[in-house]
Amino acid sequence: MDPLRTDEELALDVQQGNSEAFSMLFNRYEQKMLRYGKRFLYTYEDLEDAVQEVFIKAYKNVQSFNTTKKFSTWLYRIAHNTFINVIKKNGREPVSFFDFDTLVKIPSKTTDTLEDDFLKAQDSESLAGIMKKLSPKYREALVLFYFEELEYKEIAEVLKIPTSTVGVRITRGRAMLKKMISNT
Amino acid sequence: MQEEHKKTNIDHILESIKKGELKMRPKWHFVLKTVLLILGSVILALSIFYLVSLIIFGLRETGVIFTPGFGVRGTILFLRSLPWLLILLVGIFLIILEILVRSYSFTYKTPLIYSAAVIVLIACIGGWVVARTPLHAVIMRRAPDFNIPFVGGGYRDIQHPMFKDVHVGKIMIITPKGFNIQDPRNEILMVIITPQTKIMRGIEFRTGDHVMIMGPRFESTIEAFGVRKIPE
Numbered sequence: 001m002d003p004l005r006t007d008e009e010l011a012l013d014v015q016q017g018n019s020e021a022f023s024m025l026f027n028r029y030e031q032k033m034l035r036y037g038k039r040f041l042y043t044y045e046d047l048e049d050a051v052q053e054v055f056i057k058a059y060k061n062v063q064s065f066n067t068t069k070k071f072s073t074w075l076y077r078i079a080h081n082t083f084i085n086v087i088k089k090n091g092r093e094p095v096s097f098f099d100f101d102t103l104v105k106i107p108s109k110t111t112d113t114l115e116d117d118f119l120k121a122q123d124s125e126s127l128a129g130i131m132k133k134l135s136p137k138y139r140e141a142l143v144l145f146y147f148e149e150l151e152y153k154e155i156a157e158v159l160k161i162p163t164s165t166v167g168v169r170i171t172r173g174r175a176m177l178k179k180m181i182s183n184t
Numbered sequence: 185m186q187e188e189h190k191k192t193n194i195d196h197i198l199e200s201i202k203k204g205e206l207k208m209r210p211k212w213h214f215v216l217k218t219v220l221l222i223l224g225s226v227i228l229a230l231s232i233f234y235l236v237s238l239i240i241f242g243l244r245e246t247g248v249i250f251t252p253g254f255g256v257r258g259t260i261l262f263l264r265s266l267p268w269l270l271i272l273l274v275g276i277f278l279i280i281l282e283i284l285v286r287s288y289s290f291t292y293k294t295p296l297i298y299s300a301a302v303i304v305l306i307a308c309i310g311g312w313v314v315a316r317t318p319l320h321a322v323i324m325r326r327a328p329d330f331n332i333p334f335v336g337g338g339y340r341d342i343q344h345p346m347f348k349d350v351h352v353g354k355i356m357i358i359t360p361k362g363f364n365i366q367d368p369r370n371e372i373l374m375v376i377i378t379p380q381t382k383i384m385r386g387i388e389f390r391t392g393d394h395v396m397i398m399g400p401r402f403e404s405t406i407e408a409f410g411v412r413k414i415p416e
Contacts (some may be wrong), residue, residue, distance in 0.1 A: 026194045064214040160292045
């Protein structure tokens with residue numbers, strides 16, 4: 001199979017019953033999903049099972065994927081739902097049903113150079129260690145933005161929230177993180 | 185080691201696919217889900233239009249809609265006379281509708297308050313449009329005969345309202361003290377108008393006019409606090 005085929009073309013192949021194409025998508029995304037899960041779920045033990053669950057769900061629901069859209073965003077959406085379920089099941093962290101940040105459009109700075117520079121200067125592992133103290137909603141937005149390098153618009157699609165809310169979460173999460181780092 | 189684990193994971197999934205243990209949901213499953221979601225949203229929206237229009241129709245028929253025009257006393261009476269149970273039901277339906285449409289990108293991409301405001305606005309406009317059609321008047325005429333389930337009682341309440349201080353009726357005769365009206369129960373009520381009665385300037389009452397009177401009733405006499413003509 002042509003390794004240059006796009007994710008969307010491969011997804012179309014999967015829709016037509018080609019399981020080899022699914023295997024290629026798995027190879028392309030398994031590490032990304034493990035990394036996303038590791039940063040988002042941290043201390044949860046069942047990370048690998050959760051990632052496997054993501055791919056099982058992706059296969060089951062692949063017919064619902066619109067091949068004119070981005071496959072990665074669709075897969076991250078499945079991963080988000082699966083990981084949130086893991087957090088809810090474990091009951092260690094509160095996941096609110098309603099988020100007041102989605103209520104109105106709160107203006108936020110899309111880039112904050114000072115804080116960005118400060119965060120970039122931190123060691124990736126120590127940053128990751130501190131991030132687990134953040135609430136899941138801020139942690140996830142930061143993980144998707146800084147580690148998965150998704151754009152605001154893509155994060156909004158994954159989390160199904162307004163783009164302005166993504167900005168608010170990243171700005172607040174970054175400020176919290178900076179405060180935590182300063183206190184250590 | 186990592187390569188070995190990777191193989192195990194994907195091999196396990198591929199094996200499940202081959203064995204038929206892991207199956208794709210067919211396309212029609214998602215089409216059906218979307219159709220049901222759209223259908224549910226449409227039914228809910230129509231129900232909201234119906235209920236909002238029923239509220240407007242009821243307020244208009246009973247004359248309550250005109251009471252805020254009589255100042256603070258009228259506004260208090262208006263708030264007390266609102267069909268709160270129906271309004272609560274509309275509120276619940278609006279919340280369900282918001283949750284249903286929130287799965288579409290055109291709503292989740294906008295802040296909740298904006299999409300909710302648009303839905304409420306559409307519900308009000310839709311309800312107002314339906315209220316202007318003869319739908320409720322036709323149902324109300326048939327409600328007592330056909331004993332329409334669920335809504336029949338509501339229409340009977342509109343036809344024979346039990347409000348303490350709000351009365352509607354048709355002017356039968358002009359009297360030296362005011363006029364006599366025939367209310368929806370075919371009762372003849374004597375309306376007394378005093379210099380303190382609030383009446384819109386320039387309005388003249390004639391036999392056959394439909395009017396709304398605000399004021400306490402003593403047996404078959406109403407001391408009018410305010411009177412207003414109901415537009416046909």
